[in-house]
Amino acid sequence: MASARPVGRRWLWLAALLGVLWALLWQAPASWLTQAVWRASAQRLLLAQAQGTWRDGSALLVLEGGPGSRGATVLPGTLRWQIALGGLWRGHLTLRLDWPAVSAQPLLAQAHLGWSQWTAALRPEGGGADSPWQGALPLTVLDGLGTPWNTVALRGQAQFTLSGVHLESAAGRMRFAGRAQIELPDVASRLSALSPIGSYALTVAGQGADAQVTLRSDKGPLLLQGEGVWNGQALRFSGTARAAPGNEAALVNLLPIFGQREGDHVRIAI
Numbered sequence: 001m002a003s004a005r006p007v008g009r010r011w012l013w014l015a016a017l018l019g020v021l022w023a024l025l026w027q028a029p030a031s032w033l034t035q036a037v038w039r040a041s042a043q044r045l046l047l048a049q050a051q052g053t054w055r056d057g058s059a060l061l062v063l064e065g066g067p068g069s070r071g072a073t074v075l076p077g078t079l080r081w082q083i084a085l086g087g088l089w090r091g092h093l094t095l096r097l098d099w100p101a102v103s104a105q106p107l108l109a110q111a112h113l114g115w116s117q118w119t120a121a122l123r124p125e126g127g128g129a130d131s132p133w134q135g136a137l138p139l140t141v142l143d144g145l146g147t148p149w150n151t152v153a154l155r156g157q158a159q160f161t162l163s164g165v166h167l168e169s170a171a172g173r174m175r176f177a178g179r180a181q182i183e184l185p186d187v188a189s190r191l192s193a194l195s196p197i198g199s200y201a202l203t204v205a206g207q208g209a210d211a212q213v214t215l216r217s218d219k220g221p222l223l224l225q226g227e228g229v230w231n232g233q234a235l236r237f238s239g240t241a242r243a244a245p246g247n248e249a250a251l252v253n254l255l256p257i258f259g260q261r262e263g264d265h266v267r268i269a270i
Contacts, residue, residue: 030057043067044145048074055083065146073144075137077101096125103135107162117170122162122178130164139187148257153190159183173232176206187220191254194247197222204230215239221247222254226268239268 030050037047043066047059061075077100084094095109105124112119124133139154165178181203186196198220205212213228213235226239241258242265243251258266 028054030054030059033057034059043069046072055085057081063141063144065144069146071144071146071150073141075102075141099135102137103133105133105135107133117168119166119168122165122167132161132163134159134161136160139184151191152254152257155188155190156184156186156196159185175209175232176204176211176230177208178206180204185218189254191257192222192251194221194250196220197251197254198224200224206230213237220244222251224258224268228270235270237268237270241266241268 030047030052032054034047034050037045044064046062046064048062050057050059052058058078058080061079063073063075065071080098082096082098084096087093091113093111093113095111096106097109098106105127108123108125110121110123121129122133123129124131127133136157136159139156139158142149142154144150160180160182163179163181165176165180168175168177181201184200184202186199188195189197199218200220201216201218203212203214205214209231211230213230215224215226215237217223217225221244223242223244224239226237228235228237228239230236241255243255255261255266258268260267
């Protein structure tokens with residue numbers, strides 16, 4: 001009996017220690033996420049002035065140009081996040097993102113975590129699996145990414161819509177299902193005296209192994225079009241940029257940004 005008591009005490013101390021560690025982790029500050037997000041984004045996204053805990057916190061988002069870049073742009077408003085862990089024992093968690101300056105609709109990411117893969121379904125709070133989530137950001141935020149964005153200096157609004165988006169990561173590949181569309185109405189640029197230079201739409205539609213990427217011009221003196229495929233690891237994209245008749249001189253400084261000239265157009269290749 002005497003030998004059993006020290007063993008029992010050791011288990012009690014171990015349980016108490018684990019309880020303290022869990023309590024500390026449960027209330028860990030939001031600033032713990034700063035380095036994780038910064039590294040995961042290749043030093044392009046920073047959580048600044050983080051407050052609260054890693055489960056229930058808020059921060060300003062800062063867009064940077066990556067290693068060695070000196071440029072940075074603070075995105076509008078404060079992002080608030082909440083992570084629900086009630087189903088974690090089954091590998092389920094829910095992330096709620098509320099960013100009033102960008103969207104009136106909080107975005108939910110319902111994730112399932114496995115040993116070697118994870119999946120996440122995105123939808124607006126209160127909506128169904130295929131309900132669209134909409135938001136908007138000023139194009140000025142792209143200046144923080146450095147060259148060539150700060151040279152082109154795009155002005156206008158990016159209006160984006162996510163519909164039925166489902167992400168899956170397995171074996172080093174990311175699969176995209178659903179539809180994401182970015183509308184760019186009446187875009188202007190510092191490199192052209194023409195304003196606006198055009199209106200554009202970028203669409204990503206996935207169903208299966210690959211996601212199709214499409215760029216089109218709705219109107220304007222700068223005409224852009226192209227198609228591509230994202231296979232979960234890399235993007236292959238080919239398109240053209242050209243000036244509408246009578247606008248070549250006004251776009252002479254902007255067209256070379258897109259690639260090599262081929263006759264009356266510039267070839268876009270990624």
